[in-house]
Amino acid sequence: MTAAIQIDSVEKSYKGFKALKGVSLNIEQGEFFGLLGPNGAGKTTLISTIAGLIRPDVGSVRIHGHDVVKDFRQARMKLGVVPQELVFDPFFTVRETLRLQSGYFGLKNNDKWIDEVMENLDLTPKADVNMRALSGGMKRRVLVAQALVHKPPVIVLDEPTAGVDVELRQTLWKFISRLNREGHTVVLTTHYLEEAQAMCQRVAMLKTGNVVALDTMSQLLRRVSGSSLVVHLKHGGLPEGLRHLVAHDEHDEGKNNGGDTYTLRVNDYNEVEGILARLRESGAEIDEMQLQQADLEDIFIQIMEGSSQAGASVR
Amino acid sequence: MNLFSVGFKTLFYKEILRFWKVATQTIAAPVVSAMLYLLIFGHVLDGRVEMLDGVSYTSFLIPGLVMMSVLQNAFANSSSSLIQSKITGNLVFILLPPLSHVEILSAYVTASVLRGLVVGLGVFVITAWFAHLSFVAPLWIVAFALLGAGILGTLGVIAGIWAEKFDQLAAFQNFLITPATFLAGVFYSIKKLPPFWLAVSHFNPFFYMIDGFRYGFFGQSDVSPWTSLAIVAVFFVALAAIAINLLRRGYKLRH
Numbered sequence: 001m002t003a004a005i006q007i008d009s010v011e012k013s014y015k016g017f018k019a020l021k022g023v024s025l026n027i028e029q030g031e032f033f034g035l036l037g038p039n040g041a042g043k044t045t046l047i048s049t050i051a052g053l054i055r056p057d058v059g060s061v062r063i064h065g066h067d068v069v070k071d072f073r074q075a076r077m078k079l080g081v082v083p084q085e086l087v088f089d090p091f092f093t094v095r096e097t098l099r100l101q102s103g104y105f106g107l108k109n110n111d112k113w114i115d116e117v118m119e120n121l122d123l124t125p126k127a128d129v130n131m132r133a134l135s136g137g138m139k140r141r142v143l144v145a146q147a148l149v150h151k152p153p154v155i156v157l158d159e160p161t162a163g164v165d166v167e168l169r170q171t172l173w174k175f176i177s178r179l180n181r182e183g184h185t186v187v188l189t190t191h192y193l194e195e196a197q198a199m200c201q202r203v204a205m206l207k208t209g210n211v212v213a214l215d216t217m218s219q220l221l222r223r224v225s226g227s228s229l230v231v232h233l234k235h236g237g238l239p240e241g242l243r244h245l246v247a248h249d250e251h252d253e254g255k256n257n258g259g260d261t262y263t264l265r266v267n268d269y270n271e272v273e274g275i276l277a278r279l280r281e282s283g284a285e286i287d288e289m290q291l292q293q294a295d296l297e298d299i300f301i302q303i304m305e306g307s308s309q310a311g312a313s314v315r
Numbered sequence: 316m317n318l319f320s321v322g323f324k325t326l327f328y329k330e331i332l333r334f335w336k337v338a339t340q341t342i343a344a345p346v347v348s349a350m351l352y353l354l355i356f357g358h359v360l361d362g363r364v365e366m367l368d369g370v371s372y373t374s375f376l377i378p379g380l381v382m383m384s385v386l387q388n389a390f391a392n393s394s395s396s397l398i399q400s401k402i403t404g405n406l407v408f409i410l411l412p413p414l415s416h417v418e419i420l421s422a423y424v425t426a427s428v429l430r431g432l433v434v435g436l437g438v439f440v441i442t443a444w445f446a447h448l449s450f451v452a453p454l455w456i457v458a459f460a461l462l463g464a465g466i467l468g469t470l471g472v473i474a475g476i477w478a479e480k481f482d483q484l485a486a487f488q489n490f491l492i493t494p495a496t497f498l499a500g501v502f503y504s505i506k507k508l509p510p511f512w513l514a515v516s517h518f519n520p521f522f523y524m525i526d527g528f529r530y531g532f533f534g535q536s537d538v539s540p541w542t543s544l545a546i547v548a549v550f551f552v553a554l555a556a557i558a559i560n561l562l563r564r565g566y567k568l569r570h
Contacts, residue, residue, distance in 0.1 A: 014570075053410055054570050073413035081411055087404035091333050103325025104412035146408065 002065040004029045004154050004185035005050060010059035012045055019045040021209040022059070027187060027202075029064075029153070032180050034200030034217075035189045036296075038304060041206040043189045044084060047158050050187075051081045063154055077105065080152035082143050084159045084189075088131040094118070094142055095127045098149055105150035117145045120175040122167075137164045144172060148179075155179065156187045161195065173199060197221075197296040205303055213303050220299055228292040229272055233260040236284030242275060266291075323418040326409065330426030334392055341430060345388055346437040349380045353442045356502060366504040367535045373446040377439070378456075378529040379501035384438045385460055386524065389431030389467035390474070390492050393423040397475025398484045401568075410569065416562035420472060420555065427468025432460060448532055455540050456531030462547045463524035467492070469554040476561050476568060495521045500529075505537050520550045 005027040012020040020042045027033045037043050048054040050061050052068045052075065061068045066075035089097060098118070102110040118124045121141045126134060131142065144160060155176070161169045177199070180186050190196055196203060203220060205213040213220065237260075238246070245264040266272055272291065279286060334341040357373040366375045400406035409419065450456065470492070478484040499521035505513055516522050517538075527543035530536035536543070562568070 048570075051411055052569065053407065055565060073415070076411060076413040079411075083404075083407055085404050087407060089400075089405045089408065090403075091336050092329075096332070100325055100329050101408060101412070103328070104322050104409065104414055106321045106413070108321050108325075150412075 001029055003027060004064060006062040008060050010049055010056045010061060012049060012054060012056050019209050023211055025204055025211065027185060029185055030183055032186045032199055032201050034196040034203040035187060036196055036203055036300060037206035042209040043206055044158060047156055047189065050156060051079065052076060078152055079154050079156065080147035081156045082147045082158060082160050086136060086139050088139050088142065090132045093128050093130050094123055097131060097142060098145055101146045102149040107150055110149065113151065114149060117148050121145055122171055137168045140164050141168060154185045158189050159191065161190065161192060193296045193300055207304055221294060227266050227294055229264045229266050229275060230290040230292060231262050231286055232288040234285040234287035236282060238262050239278055239282035242278055320418060322412065322414045323422050326414065326419065326422035327426050330396060330423060331429060333396060334430050342434055342437060345384050345434045346441055349384050349438040350441050352380055353445060357445060367533055370533055371446055374448055376502065377442045377446055377448060378532045379525055380442060381435045381439045382463060382525045382528045383496050383501045385431040385435035385464050386467045386496055388434040389427040389464040390471040392427040392430040393468045393471030394475040394484055397472065398478050398481060416559050419562055420558050423472050424465055424468040427471055428461060428464040431464035435460060450532060451534035452531045456528060458544065459524055459528035462551055466551045466554060469558050472558045473561065476566060495519055499525050501525060520546060523547050
């Protein structure tokens, strides 16, 4: 099957600053894909390149097989982009804005879908209100609606929940999840890593214009950091054979200061049974025990600080 | 390439809606300005100077004012729309859809032509009460009004693409468009100028637009209307080619 988005060796420089350094990615049709990275990593440059707003110096981007420069009309028909900036045209109402956007994509008499999009984003009561009179959250909803007016198979959301309330987040994710279930490919950039963890099936992490991690969410969570088993011992100490499992990296440092409390790294839940057996054999008695699953934020920090082996696990 | 595609028609409609929603500023204000010019210059100079044989100064002035309004408002429409969209960031709504370069240019230009003609018609309707006007060759009037508005609409697109802030666009308007229009024979016949300025005027394309337009009213002009038509048409094609090239390259639009 043709990739939803195929990015081949894309490089982009601005006045000597290299924002993208040969990025290659394939995003498959129907995926919910996360594009993560700190500010300045190149996420928005990459999204703008996908959208045709920035032209790459080297490399190419294809949407459903259509080159975004050479075959831009077909490529753009397949793509809906929610820009990061809260932009709007102050001359028009919400409904006018959506009808115009629909027309730019060659669609007339599209009111049925426009009404459905507005309904799903709780915009219907504001349909005839001028854009200037809307709150920031409502303007953000209109931006999402504008990206969806032509039912694009690929939806790119560039930090869609930045600075918006919980209600919009829930409304937005409910609607976007529905579209993803119906077969739309979704690409998300966000600084809210818990959102990415909850929504994305696969993630790419960008750092200074390079892809430094690319994997499924489950693999990233399991392979990169593993989990932590926190044990507080009532009697006895940690046996010598388990000392190599004590978490030593900077991120975990604070967890080992509890006297008889130890944080042990476990790569697999099956290892827990072995650890408990070794503790029993050594005569140690467990007072409290907690299994902590590493989350995306832990992994993100490790990768961005370059302190994890995950940097090499670009798949 | 379908010039009457839904995309083109939508962008054209949006541009009309944009100026229509602020009609006081975009239509009424320039009509009033032109009216003031007529009252002041007509009152001072009528009966004292004669620019064309058998034509009163007020009669001479009216076609000039109409064409000046057409040109300036056609330029203002496309240039202000583009610069506002660039600065507020909503130009992205035009850049993300699959609109071709020709569709974008033609939508902006035709909307500019329409605004120019609406303002020009307004100026004509208000000022025509003050003098007798003849219509010797109406087709010339239509041809030069359309071409002149098309040229300034295209020039507005180029200026809107080039300018990165309102200040730069104001400079383009104040130091190029306004002087070129004023010095193109709106208020006088270039035959009344000293030889040097007469020669300089022939390098001003705006002169041919106004001179040809005025020919349609009085059947008299400083140069042949065919010459004017040829020069104006070439100028239009050249500007349209530049504008399409800028849009195709994404100059200052797609980085």
